[in-house]
Amino acid sequence: MIEQVAEPLQQSGFAKVVLELEVNNHPGVMSHICNLFARRAFNVEGILCMPMSDTSKSRIWLLVFDDQRLEQMVLQVEKLVDVLSVRRHGAEHEVFDRLERFFH
Amino acid sequence: MMQMTGAELIVRLLERQGIRTIAGIPGGAILPLYDALSGSESIRHVLARHEQGAGFMAQGMARVSGRPEVCFASSGPGATNLVTAIADARLDSIPMVAITGQVPLSMIGTDAFQEVDIYGMTVPITKHNFLVRSAIELLEVIPQAFHIAISGRPGPVLVDVPKDVQNQMVCFEDFPEPAVSAAAPALDMAAIEEAARMIDAAERPALYLGGGVVHSGAAQQAVALAEQAGLPTTMTLMALGAMPIDHPLSIGMLGMHGARYTNFVLEESDLLICVGARFDDRAIGKAVQFCPKAKIIHIDIDPSELHKIKAAHVAINGDVAAVLEALLPRVKVKLRKRWLSHVESLKSRFPMQMPGRDDPRTHYGLVHAVAAALDDEAVITSDVGQHQMWVAQAFPFRRPRQWLTSGGLGTMGFGVPVALGAALAAPDRTVVCFTGDGSFKMNIQELATLAEEGLNVKIVLMNNNSLGLVYQQQSLFYGKRVFASKYRGEPDFLKIAEGFGIAAVDLDAAANPRATLAQALQTPGPCLIHVSINREEFVFPMVPPGAANTEMIGG
Numbered sequence: 001m002i003e004q005v006a007e008p009l010q011q012s013g014f015a016k017v018v019l020e021l022e023v024n025n026h027p028g029v030m031s032h033i034c035n036l037f038a039r040r041a042f043n044v045e046g047i048l049c050m051p052m053s054d055t056s057k058s059r060i061w062l063l064v065f066d067d068q069r070l071e072q073m074v075l076q077v078e079k080l081v082d083v084l085s086v087r088r089h090g091a092e093h094e095v096f097d098r099l100e101r102f103f104h
Numbered sequence: 105m106m107q108m109t110g111a112e113l114i115v116r117l118l119e120r121q122g123i124r125t126i127a128g129i130p131g132g133a134i135l136p137l138y139d140a141l142s143g144s145e146s147i148r149h150v151l152a153r154h155e156q157g158a159g160f161m162a163q164g165m166a167r168v169s170g171r172p173e174v175c176f177a178s179s180g181p182g183a184t185n186l187v188t189a190i191a192d193a194r195l196d197s198i199p200m201v202a203i204t205g206q207v208p209l210s211m212i213g214t215d216a217f218q219e220v221d222i223y224g225m226t227v228p229i230t231k232h233n234f235l236v237r238s239a240i241e242l243l244e245v246i247p248q249a250f251h252i253a254i255s256g257r258p259g260p261v262l263v264d265v266p267k268d269v270q271n272q273m274v275c276f277e278d279f280p281e282p283a284v285s286a287a288a289p290a291l292d293m294a295a296i297e298e299a300a301r302m303i304d305a306a307e308r309p310a311l312y313l314g315g316g317v318v319h320s321g322a323a324q325q326a327v328a329l330a331e332q333a334g335l336p337t338t339m340t341l342m343a344l345g346a347m348p349i350d351h352p353l354s355i356g357m358l359g360m361h362g363a364r365y366t367n368f369v370l371e372e373s374d375l376l377i378c379v380g381a382r383f384d385d386r387a388i389g390k391a392v393q394f395c396p397k398a399k400i401i402h403i404d405i406d407p408s409e410l411h412k413i414k415a416a417h418v419a420i421n422g423d424v425a426a427v428l429e430a431l432l433p434r435v436k437v438k439l440r441k442r443w444l445s446h447v448e449s450l451k452s453r454f455p456m457q458m459p460g461r462d463d464p465r466t467h468y469g470l471v472h473a474v475a476a477a478l479d480d481e482a483v484i485t486s487d488v489g490q491h492q493m494w495v496a497q498a499f500p501f502r503r504p505r506q507w508l509t510s511g512g513l514g515t516m517g518f519g520v521p522v523a524l525g526a527a528l529a530a531p532d533r534t535v536v537c538f539t540g541d542g543s544f545k546m547n548i549q550e551l552a553t554l555a556e557e558g559l560n561v562k563i564v565l566m567n568n569n570s571l572g573l574v575y576q577q578q579s580l581f582y583g584k585r586v587f588a589s590k591y592r593g594e595p596d597f598l599k600i601a602e603g604f605g606i607a608a609v610d611l612d613a614a615a616n617p618r619a620t621l622a623q624a625l626q627t628p629g630p631c632l633i634h635v636s637i638n639r640e641e642f643v644f645p646m647v648p649p650g651a652a653n654t655e656m657i658g659g
């Protein structure tokens with residue numbers, strides 16, 4: 001049997017999106033989130049996580065490409081028990097821009 | 105002020121949650137919990153012979169009752185042996201709480217004896233999981249585990265409890281309340297009105313029911329909707345029984361091994377009302393060619409299912425029973441004579457063919473003979489393979505939770521332990537497991553548990569001495585290059601059953617197989633019923649892999 005294997009999705013052509021997640025702060029939360037993206041081969045370009053002023057919670061910033069799977073990705077992230085909210089920002093959001101100087 | 109160990113606390117919380125039976129296997133890291141369980145007056149422990157068996161027994165109890173059920177395993181290999189049963193529960197949305205022992209906290213991460221990261225391993229196959237870091241956390245974690253397992257779309261939850269946490273003393277004021285499920289999402293009345301208008305306006309609507317209808321207890325509402333709006337109704341493998349198969353509006357199971365006419369009816373429909381189903385590839389074939397002319401109404405409790413495979417014209421997130429309840433008074437009564445008579449004509453032109461149905465020694469005949477000897481109160485489980493599809497095609501399912509099968513994961517070895525679980529949860533019912541010789545050997549050790557518990561489980565073994573479904577695929581799609589699908593050895597299953605202390609009958613040798621079968625099914629207690637099946641019998645009709653549902657072969 002010959003099957004057509006889909007080409008891996010070229011993400012670089014798509015616009016970038018910044019996702020802002022509010023999550024419970026305990027070990028394991030990051031693994032739940034990263035696992036979701038990893039098994040769907042959905043690349044996370046940037047990731048930043050810090051506790052919030054209420055330290056029982058953390059804020060996670062994710063920089064991702066806005067390909068057609070993003071909608072489903074966000075729905076899946078929202079289903080995670082430790083994810084309290086998900087907000088979407090455009091690429092113009094400054095959180096990753098301000099970090100640039102630590103990387104270049 | 106109450107004071108007890110973490111292990112005792114877990115047992116008290118399980119008792120308060122209404123758990124009455126737990127299947128499991130002990131081992132070093134879970135011994136404190138077993139010690140505490142031995143003191144329970146209301147919970148009975150069933151000792152499985154393999155943790156996968158314990159996991160599937162919990163599933164069997166949950167599938168029959170709709171309630172969350174529990175299994176126990178020790179750390180390391182005990183926990184990894186549970187993995188398949190957990191993944192299976194995830195894919196079929198079965199509420200279950202698996203509790204595993206873990207090495208002591210201080211030894212986690214040291215490659216201690218029988219340490220595995222079962223928390224990490226089960227992230228993608230549970231709805232949620234916990235690694236408990238102190239006994240006091242159990243007051244929250246255990247109720248929350250049940251809450252998550254039963255809320256919204258049900259699913260499995262794993263709680264990993266290090267041994268020292270089980271032994272740790274806790275003091276607390278009051279027990280937490282037993283978990284209840286979260287309130288269903290608010291009804292989207294605008295979408296429901298819109299759906300009602302679409303149903304009224306449709307000329308050739310069809311109703312497509314999935315496992316969610318069973319989970320939500322919405323079978324009655326679904327049948328009422330079908331009757332009111334004149335909707336031919338198809339069911340997925342998971343939904344069989346939601347509408348009685350002999351209901352005049354039932355068009356049977358859709359998809360890969362559905363009847364031709366069923367797939368043709370859907371092809372012609374102009375409106376598809378999908379209730380608690382998820383457009384699985386085995387059900388819909390090639391997605392772009394499924395119901396090409398139809399608008400879609402999709403009702404599901406899980407928002408991520410809406411628009412996932414097929415964009416819906418109206419998507420309604422909600423508990424399907426509540427949504428149907430709200431939809432019913434808004435939908436007009438319609439007889440739809442033209443459409444339904446067209447459905448009838450498709451049915452008579454492209455019916456489900458069941459050669460040999462009158463001979464109890466053929467596959468279809470056997471399924472019919474078993475059905476004829478039982479009433480609708482019986483529970484039917486299956487393993488995975490050709491026999492599973494033959495039962496799905498031929499058995500007259502008439503009520504929800506009558507049929508327990510591994511739909512999403514398709515796990516060989518499912519049938520026997522799930523039958524045991526079903527019998528544990530519903531001791532008054534006869535439970536019949538249809539199995540194949542390949543699948544049977546995957547959890548055959550549970551015959552020991554079956555004999556010990558003396559449950560009313562009948563195992564109907566359809567023996568073709570091969571991995572029949574694989575043999576079929578190789579014969580049809582791999583140029584008859586049959587490889588690794590025929591067994592060379594041939595175990596004597598009758599002796600094996602007897603060796604476990606289980607009665608066995610061989611229909612091959614019976615002078616009157618129908619009478620022998622009926623007698624075996626009617627005698628209380630466990631029994632193996634053996635029947636040889638011709639290896640050259642295939643499951644037809646069939647949608648070849650990757651094809652559209654209308655491009656069926658055979659049958």
Ligand SMILES: Cc1ncc(C[n+]2csc(CCOP(=O)(O)OP(=O)(O)O)c2C)c(N)n1
Pocket residue numbers: 487488489490491492514515516517539540541542543544566568570571572573574
């Ligand atoms: C655990 C597991 N391993 C492998 C498979 C792949 N598989 C699907 S059906 C099948 C053959 C089943 O054989 P048997 O139980 O004898 O049933 P039959 O098809 O002969 O009725 C196999 C190997 C599976 N579904 N589950």
